[in-house]
Amino acid sequence: MLVSIGCICVLFQLALCLPSPKVTYNGHKVLEILHKTEDDFKKLLSMELKFELDIWKMPKHVNDSMYVRVGPQHLEGFVNELGSLNTVVSTLVEDVQQLIDTHSSPRIHQSHSNRRAVNARSSGMDLNSYHIHESINNYLAFLTTQVLPNDVVATVESLGTSVEGRNVQMIKISSPYGAPKRGIFIDGGIHAREWIAPATVVYVIEHLAYNPKNDSNIYSLLSHFDVYLVPVVNPDGYEYTKDVRLWRKNRNTNSGSSCVGVDLNRNFPFQWNPAVGGSTNPCSDIYSGSYKGSEPETANIVNYLLNHGSEFDAYLTIHSYGQMWLYPWGYTSALPNDYLDLDAAAGDAVAAIKSLHRKKYTIGSSTNTLYAAAGGSDDFAKGGAGIKYAYTIELRDTGAYGFSLPTSLIQPTAEEFLAGFLAFAENIFNNGYGK
Ligand SMILES: [Zn+2]
Known part of the structure; x- marks a missing residue:
């Protein structure tokens, strides 16, 4: 009996059968x-x-x-x-x-499946906490059942599953007002330990859905664009960080190695090259995978963007930390032909960010990025899926807390990102996009 349980565990990955031992970083x-x-x-x-x-x-x-x-x-x-x-x-x-x-507070579980909205301007989701993946998915599902202000509509679609079978959900927020619209795609949580990224995407979802402060910029955004958001691209890694707080990769096994996981942001299939800022060693935190696009979590995003890329004007992937608004290319020091457009839109974003809490975000391009990294999702969005405005945004901070950003800083970090995003969207609309 023990042997057969052991076999089942091996078949379905040991981690699912036994709680993973908590890793601590004493003396690190x-x-x-x-x-x-x-x-x-x-x-x-x-x-x-x-x-x-x-x-x-x-x-x-x-x-x-x-x-x-x-x-x-x-x-x-x-x-x-x-x-x-x-x-x-x-x-x-x-x-x-x-x-x-x-x-770093533990993440909380808050189910929305049997709840009512707190009021017409709030779902009741706690925006000042980090949440487990299941809770975030429940929240997205809850929004689709609600009558939202200003006739805003939320719909949810699954992009696929992770290695361990978790559902990677995307929510679309749209308004019936304005001409037929093009899309902006936002994702977070490609890297497991960057908890502020999913928290920020959730914050943006809540504000686009309910517009609690009656912000005219949010009305403008939704009359110009449909917004598609994926809060957690790498749910297995994200859940694993409950026990191993500083885990970065996904949770795939690697044949021929006892080391687990691929760095999804080195795995995207555009100019994929482990020799440029990645690694061929499965034990490395920046392991690029055994071949381009090898990981199911990568494929979820890739397949969606390949099928729908022509409907999108912008792709924003949220990471932490460093306070940067970066545009392609990551695989080479050469610049995209239209980099001046990307630079100007990023300029409006970081100016809006700074005006809120005086935080300075650096605009990065490959010209000042000496050490390139190939296989990133922004390079794929632009080069592989043809989405013009592709960026990686590194949220707060600059190193004092790093990945352990306190919950008290979720709100200021997320609200300044939202302000930057709204200014960015206005810039590209004024340049003829969204139509
Ligand atoms: Zn990252």
């Missing part, structure tokens, strides 16, 4: 490293697997800071080896577990 530090030459940077990257480094922030150029988490067992060896390079090293986070314990 985040180091800030400044390098002086590209050669030193390459040597630094080559130490990733040897010292089990977790790269929290890639530098954009020589002498830009790189943030690296390193465990206590590797700290001395790593710092010694850094001594042979021309680098400046300082400690950004003294104890990662302490940071997580102090600033």
